[in-house]
Amino acid sequence: MTEKVLIIGSGPAGLTAAIYASRADLNPLMIEGMERGGQLMITTDVENYPGFSDGIMGPDLMEQMRKQAERFGTRIISSDVTDVDFSEQPFKVSVGRETYNAESVIISTGASARWIGVPGEDRLRGFGVSACATCDGFFFKDKELLIVGGGDSAMEEAIFLTRFASRVTIVHRRDEFRASPIMVDRVFDHQRIDVLWDSVVDEILGDQLVTGARIRNVKTDEVTDFEADGVFVAIGHTPNTKVFGGQIALDEAGYIEVERGTTLTSVEGVFAAGDVADKVYRQAVTAAGMGCQAALDAQRWLHDRS
Numbered sequence: 001m002t003e004k005v006l007i008i009g010s011g012p013a014g015l016t017a018a019i020y021a022s023r024a025d026l027n028p029l030m031i032e033g034m035e036r037g038g039q040l041m042i043t044t045d046v047e048n049y050p051g052f053s054d055g056i057m058g059p060d061l062m063e064q065m066r067k068q069a070e071r072f073g074t075r076i077i078s079s080d081v082t083d084v085d086f087s088e089q090p091f092k093v094s095v096g097r098e099t100y101n102a103e104s105v106i107i108s109t110g111a112s113a114r115w116i117g118v119p120g121e122d123r124l125r126g127f128g129v130s131a132c133a134t135c136d137g138f139f140f141k142d143k144e145l146l147i148v149g150g151g152d153s154a155m156e157e158a159i160f161l162t163r164f165a166s167r168v169t170i171v172h173r174r175d176e177f178r179a180s181p182i183m184v185d186r187v188f189d190h191q192r193i194d195v196l197w198d199s200v201v202d203e204i205l206g207d208q209l210v211t212g213a214r215i216r217n218v219k220t221d222e223v224t225d226f227e228a229d230g231v232f233v234a235i236g237h238t239p240n241t242k243v244f245g246g247q248i249a250l251d252e253a254g255y256i257e258v259e260r261g262t263t264l265t266s267v268e269g270v271f272a273a274g275d276v277a278d279k280v281y282r283q284a285v286t287a288a289g290m291g292c293q294a295a296l297d298a299q300r301w302l303h304d305r306s
Contacts, residue, residue, distance in 0.1 A: 002090045003029045005298055006102035007074075008081050009240075011038025012284045013274025014108035015065040016291030017298075021106075022072030024299050029102075030069070030076045031095060037062035038110045039275075040284055047138060049284055061284075086247045086267045104269045104298045107248075107256060108291060109240040111275040111282070116148055116233055120204030128210025128230045131237075133157035134283065140230050142166045146213055148201055149234035150174060155183035157234045162192045169194045169228070171201055173218055196226075204231050239276050248272075255279050263294040271297050 005021045007014050010032030021028040040046065040058035047055035070076065083094040090101040113131035115121055121129055130136040133147075137160060145165045147158050150172040161168050170187070175197045177184050187193050196215060203214040205225065212227040239255045249257045249266035256265055256272040263271040273294035274287035 001101070003027075003100060003102040004302060005029070005104050005106065005295075006031070006091070006093055006100060007106045007108060008084075008093065009033060009038070009108035009110060009274070009276070010036045010066070010076070011040065011062070011108060011110045011274055011287060012065065013110070013276075013287040013291035013294070014038075014106070015062070015069050016288040017106045017108060017273060017295040018069035018074040018291075019065070019072060020292055020295030021298065022069060022074045024295070026295075026299065026302070028074050029100065030074055031081050031093065031100075032076050032078055033080050033109070034078065036078060037066070039113070045139065046135075046284065048135070081243055084243060084247055086270055089269070091269065104271070104302055106263075106291075106294045106298060107244065107265075107270065107272045107276055108274045108287075108294070109243075109276045110287075111237040111239040111255075111279070113233065113237050114235045116201055116235065118201055118203050120206065120210075121231075121233075124204055124206055124210050124231075127208060128206060129204060129233070130230065131233045132282070133160045133232055133234075136230075136232075137161050137164050140164050143229035144227065145169070145230045145232060146171055146201070146226065146228045147232040147234055148172075149236075150177045150179060151234070151236065152179045152183050153236060154234035155179045155187050157232055158193055159186055159190060161232065162190060165192070165230075167192055167194065169196060169226070171196045171199050171213075171215060173200050174198065201231065237275070237279070237282070239279070241276060253279065263290060263297050269298075269301060 005026045005028040007030040079095045085092040093100045141164045144167045198219045201213045202216045205212045256277045258277045271294040273290035
Protein backbone atom coordinates (compact mmCIF):
# COMPACT_ATOMS: atom_id res chain seq x y z
CA MET A 1 0.00 0.00 0.00
CA THR A 2 1.23 3.50 -0.86
CA GLU A 3 0.09 6.38 1.32
CA LYS A 4 -0.98 9.58 -0.41
CA VAL A 5 0.36 11.71 2.45
CA LEU A 6 2.70 10.59 5.21
CA ILE A 7 3.39 13.09 8.00
CA ILE A 8 6.49 12.82 10.19
CA GLY A 9 6.15 14.60 13.53
CA SER A 10 3.21 15.56 15.71
CA GLY A 11 3.62 19.11 16.98
CA PRO A 12 1.30 21.97 15.94
CA ALA A 13 2.63 21.85 12.37
CA GLY A 14 2.18 18.11 11.90
CA LEU A 15 -1.24 17.94 13.52
CA THR A 16 -2.55 20.93 11.57
CA ALA A 17 -1.27 19.34 8.36
CA ALA A 18 -3.05 16.14 9.38
CA ILE A 19 -6.34 17.97 9.98
CA TYR A 20 -6.22 19.64 6.57
CA ALA A 21 -5.05 16.53 4.72
CA SER A 22 -7.76 14.44 6.40
CA ARG A 23 -10.49 16.91 5.48
CA ALA A 24 -9.23 16.75 1.87
CA ASP A 25 -9.86 12.96 1.91
CA LEU A 26 -6.15 12.20 1.60
CA ASN A 27 -6.32 9.72 4.52
CA PRO A 28 -2.93 10.72 5.95
CA LEU A 29 -0.69 8.48 8.03
CA MET A 30 1.19 10.25 10.82
CA ILE A 31 4.31 8.84 12.44
CA GLU A 32 4.21 11.00 15.52
CA GLY A 33 7.44 9.96 17.23
CA MET A 34 7.85 8.78 20.80
CA GLU A 35 7.93 12.41 22.02
CA ARG A 36 4.52 13.21 20.62
CA GLY A 37 3.22 16.75 20.65
CA GLY A 38 6.58 18.48 20.38
CA GLN A 39 7.82 21.24 22.68
CA LEU A 40 4.32 22.21 23.83
CA MET A 41 4.20 18.98 25.83
CA ILE A 42 6.67 20.57 28.27
CA THR A 43 4.93 23.95 28.29
CA THR A 44 2.59 24.72 31.16
CA ASP A 45 0.37 27.71 30.36
CA VAL A 46 -0.12 28.74 26.73
CA GLU A 47 -1.77 32.15 26.61
CA ASN A 48 -0.78 33.34 23.13
CA TYR A 49 -2.55 30.70 21.02
CA PRO A 50 -5.71 32.23 19.49
CA GLY A 51 -9.05 30.89 20.63
CA PHE A 52 -8.31 30.28 24.30
CA SER A 53 -9.18 33.45 26.18
CA ASP A 54 -8.22 31.96 29.54
CA GLY A 55 -5.14 30.17 28.20
CA ILE A 56 -4.61 26.43 27.94
CA MET A 57 -2.03 23.94 29.15
CA GLY A 58 0.41 22.92 26.42
CA PRO A 59 -0.34 19.17 26.66
CA ASP A 60 -4.09 19.89 26.63
CA LEU A 61 -3.76 21.94 23.44
CA MET A 62 -1.83 19.17 21.72
CA GLU A 63 -4.33 16.53 22.87
CA GLN A 64 -7.20 18.56 21.42
CA MET A 65 -5.33 18.92 18.12
CA ARG A 66 -4.61 15.18 18.09
CA LYS A 67 -8.25 14.27 18.69
CA GLN A 68 -9.33 16.67 15.95
CA ALA A 69 -6.93 15.04 13.47
CA GLU A 70 -8.13 11.56 14.44
CA ARG A 71 -11.76 12.65 14.17
CA PHE A 72 -11.26 13.37 10.47
CA GLY A 73 -9.48 10.07 9.84
CA THR A 74 -5.76 10.57 10.49
CA ARG A 75 -4.06 7.29 11.40
CA ILE A 76 -1.30 7.69 13.96
CA ILE A 77 1.72 5.51 14.73
CA SER A 78 3.55 6.23 17.99
CA SER A 79 7.09 5.44 16.87
CA ASP A 80 10.21 7.22 15.67
CA VAL A 81 11.25 7.28 12.03
CA THR A 82 14.60 5.53 11.75
CA ASP A 83 15.37 6.01 8.03
CA VAL A 84 14.02 7.65 4.88
CA ASP A 85 14.68 7.24 1.16
CA PHE A 86 13.56 10.18 -0.97
CA SER A 87 15.59 9.15 -4.02
CA GLU A 88 12.65 7.75 -5.97
CA GLN A 89 8.87 7.34 -5.96
CA PRO A 90 7.23 6.10 -3.91
CA PHE A 91 9.20 7.54 -1.01
CA LYS A 92 10.19 5.08 1.68
CA VAL A 93 9.92 5.88 5.39
CA SER A 94 11.17 3.27 7.83
CA VAL A 95 10.17 2.72 11.43
CA GLY A 96 12.51 0.01 12.65
CA ARG A 97 11.92 -3.03 10.46
CA GLU A 98 8.66 -1.65 9.07
CA THR A 99 8.77 0.43 5.86
CA TYR A 100 5.96 2.66 4.61
CA ASN A 101 5.61 3.90 1.03
CA ALA A 102 4.25 7.36 0.31
CA GLU A 103 3.54 9.58 -2.68
CA SER A 104 4.17 12.70 -0.60
CA VAL A 105 5.77 13.39 2.76
CA ILE A 106 5.31 16.31 5.15
CA ILE A 107 8.20 16.74 7.59
CA SER A 108 7.25 18.47 10.85
CA THR A 109 9.77 17.08 13.31
CA GLY A 110 10.44 20.45 14.95
CA ALA A 111 13.54 21.68 16.72
CA SER A 112 14.80 21.04 20.22
CA ALA A 113 16.05 23.77 22.51
CA ARG A 114 19.59 23.29 23.70
CA TRP A 115 19.77 23.02 27.48
CA ILE A 116 22.70 23.59 29.81
CA GLY A 117 22.32 20.21 31.49
CA VAL A 118 22.65 21.16 35.15
CA PRO A 119 20.83 19.88 38.26
CA GLY A 120 17.37 21.39 38.66
CA GLU A 121 16.95 22.25 34.99
CA ASP A 122 14.77 19.30 33.97
CA ARG A 123 12.83 19.25 37.25
CA LEU A 124 11.94 22.96 37.07
CA ARG A 125 11.31 23.17 33.34
CA GLY A 126 7.96 24.91 32.99
CA PHE A 127 8.16 26.09 36.61
CA GLY A 128 10.57 28.97 36.12
CA VAL A 129 12.96 27.39 33.61
CA SER A 130 12.21 28.23 29.99
CA ALA A 131 13.83 28.42 26.58
CA CYS A 132 11.25 30.79 25.06
CA ALA A 133 10.97 34.39 26.23
CA THR A 134 8.09 35.23 23.89
CA CYS A 135 6.18 32.20 25.18
CA ASP A 136 6.74 32.68 28.90
CA GLY A 137 7.96 36.22 29.55
CA PHE A 138 4.47 37.43 30.38
CA PHE A 139 4.41 35.26 33.51
CA PHE A 140 7.34 37.14 35.05
CA LYS A 141 5.98 40.63 35.56
CA ASP A 142 8.10 42.56 38.05
CA LYS A 143 10.33 39.52 38.64
CA GLU A 144 14.12 39.14 38.53
CA LEU A 145 15.37 36.88 35.78
CA LEU A 146 18.56 35.20 34.64
CA ILE A 147 19.27 34.47 31.00
CA VAL A 148 22.05 32.14 29.88
CA GLY A 149 23.78 32.79 26.55
CA GLY A 150 25.90 35.19 24.58
CA GLY A 151 24.61 35.23 21.01
CA ASP A 152 22.00 37.32 19.22
CA SER A 153 19.18 35.13 20.54
CA ALA A 154 20.25 35.76 24.13
CA MET A 155 20.47 39.52 23.51
CA GLU A 156 17.04 39.60 21.84
CA GLU A 157 15.44 37.58 24.61
CA ALA A 158 17.05 39.68 27.33
CA ILE A 159 15.73 42.88 25.78
CA PHE A 160 12.29 41.33 25.28
CA LEU A 161 12.13 40.17 28.91
CA THR A 162 12.66 43.73 30.16
CA ARG A 163 9.09 44.41 29.05
CA PHE A 164 8.00 42.34 32.04
CA ALA A 165 10.88 41.75 34.45
CA SER A 166 12.16 44.23 36.98
CA ARG A 167 15.73 43.10 36.27
CA VAL A 168 17.41 40.80 33.74
CA THR A 169 20.91 39.45 34.30
CA ILE A 170 22.78 37.73 31.49
CA VAL A 171 25.14 34.94 32.51
CA HIS A 172 27.92 34.41 29.97
CA ARG A 173 30.91 32.09 30.19
CA ARG A 174 33.30 34.44 28.38
CA ASP A 175 34.36 38.07 28.80
CA GLU A 176 32.71 39.24 25.59
CA PHE A 177 29.56 38.40 23.66
CA ARG A 178 29.56 36.67 20.29
CA ALA A 179 26.39 38.55 19.33
CA SER A 180 26.34 41.22 16.62
CA PRO A 181 27.65 44.64 17.73
CA ILE A 182 24.27 46.35 17.34
CA MET A 183 22.60 43.84 19.67
CA VAL A 184 25.43 44.13 22.19
CA ASP A 185 25.11 47.92 22.19
CA ARG A 186 21.38 47.66 22.87
CA VAL A 187 22.03 45.41 25.85
CA PHE A 188 24.75 47.65 27.27
CA ASP A 189 22.53 50.71 26.87
CA HIS A 190 19.60 49.13 28.69
CA GLN A 191 19.26 50.25 32.29
CA ARG A 192 17.60 47.05 33.49
CA ILE A 193 20.08 44.55 32.07
CA ASP A 194 23.19 43.42 33.95
CA VAL A 195 25.89 40.97 32.86
CA LEU A 196 27.80 38.36 34.83
CA TRP A 197 30.96 37.78 32.78
CA ASP A 198 33.11 34.63 32.87
CA SER A 199 30.31 32.79 34.64
CA VAL A 200 28.28 29.61 34.26
CA VAL A 201 25.19 28.21 35.96
CA ASP A 202 26.11 25.07 37.91
CA GLU A 203 22.66 24.42 39.36
CA ILE A 204 19.15 25.84 39.23
CA LEU A 205 17.69 26.26 42.70
CA GLY A 206 14.15 25.84 43.94
CA ASP A 207 11.67 23.27 45.15
CA GLN A 208 8.43 23.69 43.22
CA LEU A 209 9.42 26.98 41.57
CA VAL A 210 12.77 28.54 40.63
CA THR A 211 14.24 30.60 43.46
CA GLY A 212 17.67 31.24 41.97
CA ALA A 213 20.79 29.67 40.53
CA ARG A 214 24.22 28.62 41.73
CA ILE A 215 26.69 30.54 39.60
CA ARG A 216 30.40 29.84 39.28
CA ASN A 217 33.05 32.22 37.98
CA VAL A 218 35.13 30.13 35.55
CA LYS A 219 38.30 32.14 36.25
CA THR A 220 38.22 32.26 40.04
CA ASP A 221 35.97 29.24 40.78
CA GLU A 222 34.05 31.45 43.20
CA VAL A 223 30.50 30.16 43.67
CA THR A 224 27.53 32.44 44.40
CA ASP A 225 23.85 31.68 44.97
CA PHE A 226 22.00 34.26 42.88
CA GLU A 227 18.34 34.93 43.72
CA ALA A 228 16.02 34.93 40.71
CA ASP A 229 12.44 34.02 39.85
CA GLY A 230 13.22 32.46 36.51
CA VAL A 231 16.04 31.15 34.33
CA PHE A 232 15.83 31.49 30.56
CA VAL A 233 18.21 29.38 28.49
CA ALA A 234 19.12 30.99 25.16
CA ILE A 235 21.96 28.93 23.74
CA GLY A 236 20.19 27.99 20.52
CA HIS A 237 18.03 25.26 19.03
CA THR A 238 18.87 22.07 17.16
CA PRO A 239 16.51 21.12 14.30
CA ASN A 240 15.42 17.49 14.42
CA THR A 241 16.75 16.62 10.98
CA LYS A 242 19.41 13.98 11.65
CA VAL A 243 17.45 11.25 9.88
CA PHE A 244 17.11 13.41 6.74
CA GLY A 245 20.83 14.04 6.20
CA GLY A 246 21.83 13.34 2.60
CA GLN A 247 18.19 13.05 1.52
CA ILE A 248 17.14 16.69 1.40
CA ALA A 249 18.78 20.13 1.32
CA LEU A 250 19.60 21.50 4.77
CA ASP A 251 21.15 24.86 5.61
CA GLU A 252 24.39 25.28 7.54
CA ALA A 253 22.52 25.01 10.86
CA GLY A 254 20.69 21.85 9.85
CA TYR A 255 17.27 23.37 9.14
CA ILE A 256 15.36 22.14 6.09
CA GLU A 257 15.52 24.63 3.24
CA VAL A 258 12.14 25.54 1.74
CA GLU A 259 11.26 27.64 -1.27
CA ARG A 260 10.41 31.14 -0.10
CA GLY A 261 6.72 31.57 0.65
CA THR A 262 6.00 27.84 0.39
CA THR A 263 6.75 24.57 2.19
CA LEU A 264 8.41 23.03 -0.89
CA THR A 265 11.79 21.41 -0.23
CA SER A 266 14.58 20.40 -2.60
CA VAL A 267 12.79 17.10 -3.27
CA GLU A 268 9.59 17.31 -5.29
CA GLY A 269 6.77 15.83 -3.23
CA VAL A 270 8.46 16.40 0.13
CA PHE A 271 7.27 19.35 2.20
CA ALA A 272 8.47 20.83 5.50
CA ALA A 273 6.57 22.80 8.12
CA GLY A 274 7.14 24.29 11.55
CA ASP A 275 10.32 24.71 13.55
CA VAL A 276 12.20 22.15 11.45
CA ALA A 277 12.24 24.77 8.69
CA ASP A 278 11.64 27.98 10.67
CA LYS A 279 14.49 29.36 12.76
CA VAL A 280 13.04 32.87 13.02
CA TYR A 281 9.61 32.75 14.66
CA ARG A 282 9.39 29.33 16.36
CA GLN A 283 5.87 29.82 17.69
CA ALA A 284 3.03 27.31 17.94
CA VAL A 285 0.73 29.50 15.85
CA THR A 286 3.27 30.00 13.04
CA ALA A 287 4.02 26.27 13.05
CA ALA A 288 0.31 25.53 12.73
CA GLY A 289 0.09 28.00 9.85
CA MET A 290 2.94 26.25 8.05
CA GLY A 291 1.25 22.91 8.67
CA CYS A 292 -1.82 24.22 6.86
CA GLN A 293 0.39 25.42 4.00
CA ALA A 294 2.15 22.07 3.76
CA ALA A 295 -1.11 20.15 3.53
CA LEU A 296 -2.42 22.49 0.83
CA ASP A 297 0.89 22.33 -1.06
CA ALA A 298 0.83 18.52 -0.90
CA GLN A 299 -2.82 18.41 -2.00
CA ARG A 300 -2.12 20.60 -5.03
CA TRP A 301 1.00 18.64 -5.91
CA LEU A 302 -0.85 15.32 -5.79
CA HIS A 303 -3.69 16.76 -7.87
CA ASP A 304 -1.32 18.09 -10.53
CA ARG A 305 0.40 14.73 -11.00
CA SER A 306 -2.79 12.65 -11.04
